[in-house]
Amino acid sequence: xxxxxxxxxxxxxxxxxxxxxxxxxxxxxxxxxxxxxxxxxxxxxxxxxxxxxxxxxxxxxxxxxxxxxxxxxxxxxxxxxxxxxxxxxxxxxxxxxxxxxxxxxxxxxx
Amino acid sequence: xxxxxxxxxxxxxxxxxxxxxxxxxxxxxxxxxxxxxxxxxxxxxxxxxxxxxxxxxxxxxxxxxxxxxxxxxxxxxxxxxxxxxxxxxxxxxxxxxxxxxxxxxxxxxxxxx
Numbered sequence: 482x483x484x485x486x487x488x489x490x491x492x493x494x495x496x497x498x499x500x501x502x503x504x505x506x507x508x509x510x511x512x513x514x515x516x517x518x519x520x521x522x523x524x525x526x527x528x529x530x531x532x533x534x535x536x537x538x539x540x541x542x543x544x545x546x547x548x549x550x551x552x553x554x555x556x557x558x559x560x561x562x563x564x565x566x567x568x569x570x571x572x573x574x575x576x577x578x579x580x581x582x583x584x585x586x587x588x589x590x591x
Numbered sequence: 592x593x594x595x596x597x598x599x600x601x602x603x604x605x606x607x608x609x610x611x612x613x614x615x616x617x618x619x620x621x622x623x624x625x626x627x628x629x630x631x632x633x634x635x636x637x638x639x640x641x642x643x644x645x646x647x648x649x650x651x652x653x654x655x656x657x658x659x660x661x662x663x664x665x666x667x668x669x670x671x672x673x674x675x676x677x678x679x680x681x682x683x684x685x686x687x688x689x690x691x692x693x694x695x696x697x698x699x700x701x702x703x704x
Contacts, residue, residue, distance in 0.1 A: 511690070512690060514692065514693060516695070521697065522680050522682075522697055522698040522700065523593070523695070523697045523698070524593075524682065524684075524695035524698075525593070525695075526593075526692055526693060526694055526695070529691070529692035529693075565632070567632075567634075569634075569693075571690055576689060576690055577622075577639060577646060577647060577689030577690055578636045578639075578647065579626075579634070579636070579693065581633075581634035583631075583632055583633070584632045
């Protein structure tokens with residue numbers, strides 16, 4: 482089964498609105514990273530998390546290792562936020578290897 | 592923006608042909624990873640290196656795939672005999688350590704006809 486379940490698979494937002502993406506882990510995740518992939522394929526690292534919370538501008542991410550989930554909150558969505566978001570977790574059972582979610586395709590509309 | 596450089600951007604090969612792609616990790620990053628992303632957005636770890644040494648690799652990598660990270664030269668991933676199922680985006684990433692923040696290149700999109 483999926484080690485990392487990401488939801489939703491697709492999301493459409495109006496500019497200026499807020500939303501949240503979520504990943505649930507069936508592995509003992511030790512760290513989590515969030516990436517944004519643009520249509521050309523480039524993956525940009527948004528966050529690297531140990532258990533806890535980080536914020537960067539309009540983005541905020543949390544990782545709860547005990548409850549095995551991570552979230553990415555997008556505030557005041559802008560057109561340039563469009564793309565596919567991936568979470569990825571490192572597992573205690575296999576250090577250095579990331580297990581990726583299946584992605585959330587976000588479309589921000591004017 | 593990532594400073595991991597991957598070439599070529601696109602690669603088209605016939606079945607049975609060799610396919611080779613290269614990666615220059617971010618300066619100062621001793622750990623290099625290769626991942627395969629298929630059209631269903633499934634990521635598969637292939638191999639990773641610390642400097643020139645292989646840390647981990649999957650079985651598939653051991654058979655038709657070969658990879659190296661020689662000192663003072665780009666890292667490379669080569670498929671000895673391409674198959675249609677190898678068509679995917681091959682992503683190289685580097686980091687300061689194996690369990691640290693990962694920075695990806697733009698990828699090499701391989702199409703095997």
